Amino acid sequence: MLGFLKQIGDYAKDSFQAAKYIGQGLSVTFEHMGRRPVTVQYPYEKLIPSERFRGRIHFEFDKCIACEVCVRVCPINLPVVDWDFDKATKKKTLKHYSIDFGVCIFCGNCVEYCPTNCLSMTEEYELAAYDRHELNYDNVALGRLPYKVTQDAMVTPLRELAYLPKGVMDPHDLPANTRRAGKLPQEILEETATPGDP
Amino acid sequence: MNPGIDLQGSFIEILTDLGLPQGAAQALWLPFPMVLILIGATVSIFVTVWLERKISAAAQQRIGPEYVGPLGTLQAAADGIKLLFKEDITPAKADPILFTLGPAIVVIPVFLSYLIVPFGQHMVITDIGIGIFLWIALSSIAPIGLLMAGYSSNNKYSLLGGLRAAAQSISYEIPMALAVLAIVLMSNSLSTIDIVNQQSGYGILGWNIWRQPAGFLIFWIAALAECERLPFDLPEAEEELVAGYQTEYTGMKFGLFYVGSYVNLVLSALIVSILYLGGWEFPVSVTWIASLLRVSEDTAWLQVITAAIGIMMTLFKAYALVFTAILLRWTVPRVRIDQLLDFGWKFLLPVSLVNLLLTAALKLTFPVAFGG
Amino acid sequence: MTLAQGVQLVTLALLAAMMLGSALAVVLLDNIVYSAFLLGGVFISMAGMYILLNAGFVAAAQVLVYVGAVNVLILFGIMLVNKRQALQPIARAWLGQLVTGGVCAGLFALLTLSVVNTSWDISSDTPVGEGAIAEIGKHFFSDYLLPFELASVLLLIALIGAIVLARREFIPDVSPGEPESDTLQLPERPRELVSTADLRES
Numbered sequence: 001m002l003g004f005l006k007q008i009g010d011y012a013k014d015s016f017q018a019a020k021y022i023g024q025g026l027s028v029t030f031e032h033m034g035r036r037p038v039t040v041q042y043p044y045e046k047l048i049p050s051e052r053f054r055g056r057i058h059f060e061f062d063k064c065i066a067c068e069v070c071v072r073v074c075p076i077n078l079p080v081v082d083w084d085f086d087k088a089t090k091k092k093t094l095k096h097y098s099i100d101f102g103v104c105i106f107c108g109n110c111v112e113y114c115p116t117n118c119l120s121m122t123e124e125y126e127l128a129a130y131d132r133h134e135l136n137y138d139n140v141a142l143g144r145l146p147y148k149v150t151q152d153a154m155v156t157p158l159r160e161l162a163y164l165p166k167g168v169m170d171p172h173d174l175p176a177n178t179r180r181a182g183k184l185p186q187e188i189l190e191e192t193a194t195p196g197d198p
Numbered sequence: 199m200n201p202g203i204d205l206q207g208s209f210i211e212i213l214t215d216l217g218l219p220q221g222a223a224q225a226l227w228l229p230f231p232m233v234l235i236l237i238g239a240t241v242s243i244f245v246t247v248w249l250e251r252k253i254s255a256a257a258q259q260r261i262g263p264e265y266v267g268p269l270g271t272l273q274a275a276a277d278g279i280k281l282l283f284k285e286d287i288t289p290a291k292a293d294p295i296l297f298t299l300g301p302a303i304v305v306i307p308v309f310l311s312y313l314i315v316p317f318g319q320h321m322v323i324t325d326i327g328i329g330i331f332l333w334i335a336l337s338s339i340a341p342i343g344l345l346m347a348g349y350s351s352n353n354k355y356s357l358l359g360g361l362r363a364a365a366q367s368i369s370y371e372i373p374m375a376l377a378v379l380a381i382v383l384m385s386n387s388l389s390t391i392d393i394v395n396q397q398s399g400y401g402i403l404g405w406n407i408w409r410q411p412a413g414f415l416i417f418w419i420a421a422l423a424e425c426e427r428l429p430f431d432l433p434e435a436e437e438e439l440v441a442g443y444q445t446e447y448t449g450m451k452f453g454l455f456y457v458g459s460y461v462n463l464v465l466s467a468l469i470v471s472i473l474y475l476g477g478w479e480f481p482v483s484v485t486w487i488a489s490l491l492r493v494s495e496d497t498a499w500l501q502v503i504t505a506a507i508g509i510m511m512t513l514f515k516a517y518a519l520v521f522t523a524i525l526l527r528w529t530v531p532r533v534r535i536d537q538l539l540d541f542g543w544k545f546l547l548p549v550s551l552v553n554l555l556l557t558a559a560l561k562l563t564f565p566v567a568f569g570g
Numbered sequence: 571m572t573l574a575q576g577v578q579l580v581t582l583a584l585l586a587a588m589m590l591g592s593a594l595a596v597v598l599l600d601n602i603v604y605s606a607f608l609l610g611g612v613f614i615s616m617a618g619m620y621i622l623l624n625a626g627f628v629a630a631a632q633v634l635v636y637v638g639a640v641n642v643l644i645l646f647g648i649m650l651v652n653k654r655q656a657l658q659p660i661a662r663a664w665l666g667q668l669v670t671g672g673v674c675a676g677l678f679a680l681l682t683l684s685v686v687n688t689s690w691d692i693s694s695d696t697p698v699g700e701g702a703i704a705e706i707g708k709h710f711f712s713d714y715l716l717p718f719e720l721a722s723v724l725l726l727i728a729l730i731g732a733i734v735l736a737r738r739e740f741i742p743d744v745s746p747g748e749p750e751s752d753t754l755q756l757p758e759r760p761r762e763l764v765s766t767a768d769l770r771e772s
Contacts (some may be wrong), residue, residue, distance in 0.1 A: 015545070026522075033256040041261075088272040221573060296607065327628045327700030338638025342610055345645050349603060361649060364642055371638070388703065560573040 004055045034172055043092055045156040047171075048163070049123035054106045056124040057099055059142035064120035066092040070110035070119060076106055099142060102135035122146045206320070231323045235312045242464045243457055247274035249517070250524050252462075257528045267374045281453040289446050293350035300347030301447070301454035307336040308462045315468050316390050318478050318508040329389040333469060334375050337424060340458075344433070344443050347455075350447035359442025362535060363433035367424050369539055373421035373546035377413040380550075380557040381406060381473050384437065384569040394477035396569060402481040407474045409568065412553045414474040416546055418519070421466035423542070425459060428527035432535055463523065464516060471515035478508030582622055589615035606648050610641045627703045 040047055049055065066083035082096040111119045123144030129135050150157045158171040159180075164182040168174070183191075206227055215224035240398045246262070248271055255262025263270025264329045288294050316322035326332065341364035348360015382388055384406070385396035397404050423430040434442035444455050471477060484504050493500050533541065561568040592611035599605050613636040622627035661743070710718045 022526075022530060026525055027524050029257050029529045032251070032259060035259050037255070037261045038259050039261045225573060277748065296603075308771055327703065328630050331627070331630050331634075335634040335638065338634050339644075341642050342607070344608060345642065345649065349645075349649055368639070368642060401722070441640065464610065490687065 007117060040158055044154075045148040045158050046152075047160050048149055048157050049125070050160060050162070053121065053123045053125075054108050055122045056101060056127060056137075056146065057104070057106075057111065057141060057142065058120045058122045058145065059097060059099070060118040060120075061094065061097065061139050061143060063116045064094050064097060065116055066094045067115060069113050069115060073109040073113045075105065075109070076103065079110060094139075097142065098136060100136040102132045123149075221290055223483050224440075235315075235323060236309065239312055239461050239464070240310060240457075243460045244271075245517075246276040246460045246464055246520060249520060253521065253524045254528060257525065278453065281456075282450055283562055284449040286449040286451065287446075289352060289389040291352045293352070293444065296346045296350035298451070299448075300343050300350060300443075301451045301458070303343030303346060304340050305343075305454045305458040305461075308458050308465060309338040311336045311465055314390050315465070316394060316472065316477060317512050318505050319391065321478075321509065322391060322504065325389055325391050327387075329387070329391075330378055330393065330469070330473070331388050331428070332540060334371070334378065337367070340462075341566075347447070348443040351443070351448050355439045355441075356443050356445045359433045359439045359445070362439075363426065363443060365535075366426070366430065366433060366538060366542075369542040370423040370546070373416050373542065373550040374424065376547070376550035376554050377410075377417040377420070378473065379408055380413050380554045382409070383554070383557050384409065384562060390416075390477075394472055394479065397476045398479050399483060400484075400485045401479070401486070402476070405474065405476040405479070410474060410553070410557070412549060413557075414470070416550045416553065417473065418470055420546060421470060422523060422541075423538070425463045425466055425523075427463065427523050429530040429533055430538060431532060431540060435532060463520060467516035467519035467523070468512065470519055471512060475515045475519075476511075477515075478512045480507055480511055578622060581618070585615045585618040589619070595714070602648055603645075606641065606645050608639050609644065613637045613641060625702060626700075627706065 064081075066081055068081050071077050071081060078099055080096070080098045081094070083092040083094050086093045097160045102157070106121075108121060111121055113161075122145065127135060149155055159174065160171075161169075163180045164171060165178050168178075207542070209227050209230070210223045213226060218226075229268055231372055251273065252262045252270070254260075263273035266276045267274045279445065288297055292419055313323045314329050315328065344363040344367075345360045348356045348358070348363070351357070381393060385393045387396075394404075397406055422428075426433050432442075433439070434444060439445070447455060473488065475531070484507065488494075488500055584685045589612055592608040592615070596608045597610065598610070613632060617629040617637075618630040620626075622634060
């Protein structure tokens, strides 16, 4: 009899605990309703990409020496380098260069290894197209520079969370030239630099 | 007891004054409240869909619909118009008759149940004696429509969804009926009007929620399960069943399911507010305030104000419950089918039986407080 | 004839047509799922008849019990065992059909007898209407107490039977002789069944 009563008591205790936890969960959900939405109203507002953002790759035709390092370091040998050997100058002349961004994983190896720095990352990420072949950029398309978010009159640029001043969570209506939290790299260098250094 | 306004009486009086015979005036009155409730129920869908989307957005720190109408209020209308214009597809190997009948059978009982929802002493379509029992009976028809839709789609997900929906609503109907029975035991009547009147007189203290806290929880949980709201939305669990019995439906047939589910949610909230939260009663007794201000109960303007407050209170309570349902949706994860059935049969059913027995015992011991 | 009477007459005709039509269809249709759904139609039209007879409570109970429970369970049964196969011709099917016809004719004769013997005079008592629920309750606990209790005992038996069926002993996958391997077993479900132990011991 007592065992049965104890069972019932335990069961009741469990049920009340479950109800308590659901109540706690509800209060958490309710508390979230008071917070400001984190939405970025995309076509009208855009986040400013960070400095090391790995977007669409930019390519400078004239700097390229057709060494094909980019092809070798690419995980899938993606860049297509089309060159001719010029016998007179004993140098390769580049004819065409293309990267298919439908296949590229934006790992940045080619940019890292390019000996002449003719490859670089841009902050462009809006690569949507109606046909996947449109994503195969040739050297002309690769040479175009993207439009900067901060210069677009149609777009309100918003800072990312890491670039906001200390304690600020909302990127809207920030006064211009407010500093981000923490020190800039050059400031840290200046502080740590000893007077004797050149 | 406050007689309230007799809309029917005054309407017929006006028409007979205009020279119409009594019968014609009555025949003119007949469809009027039904059309009014039908429109009200349809508008409530828009309100509920908007609330659901806005509150969900707020709970997830989003903005929600914003561009269609002020604050996105017309979003539901836009969605409805889109559904209207979509192609009505019947799958090639489906059963066209049952496929069309299914959504209708799901929706009709829900709308019929509005017959017994009172918004005031006389603001109810019919005050029939079986009252709340009619709602229980009607809500038991819906599983047939769900089974029909699930079976006729000729799709395994649909069939599973339909079977789950039917199993779920059969299982949760029993604790719900037992919770209602406890209320009926206290008010000695099945009529919704009598149930509310039994709670009136003491303001917020007289509401059934204080006398039936367990019943309130059981009923609300079972009502959520009947509406297939989120902790119990297994019949259309996206991750496993695509969309359950709605998988093959498009256009307005899908729209009917959508309408049915939201109207059912509002209806359940209304019924909870009637059974447990004092229906149209204001938290402070209006008659008491009137007597305090020395205004006669029969004063015309007081009655108009009482009626307006009544409608607003009923809707306010119902929408507060809808709000908790939406909040619960983003708090509690979906249960598994075995957990659902375990919970229904092994927890809610015994608890509601105990609740019923306790109510009966309390009624015999304290007939004053528990409706002797 | 007043408006109400006209409406009642038309409703009665409609309900009767619906009931007879769907009842015949239940019997005559080949598709068993259609038959099951149409059975719901029969029950609904019967509920409509009850409403016409001022018996709202009985009508609602009819909908709740027959449409909401019985019919749904029938549908469940059909849909869970949905085997589409044509009926095989049975040898000497005529014998069964003859017997069925005889039973049906007998039932029909019985019903006709009771129809003829019943006096169909309209009772002069005023219909109880809304008070019917209380009347039914009083009858249940006075002169109909025994049938009422018997029905509840029947339900109890059905309940216990369902529990017994649902708790049917687990049949092990391994045959008694070979050792039990636990490589393919789910870790969270311990085997605590008596029958397996018994089998291994014997």
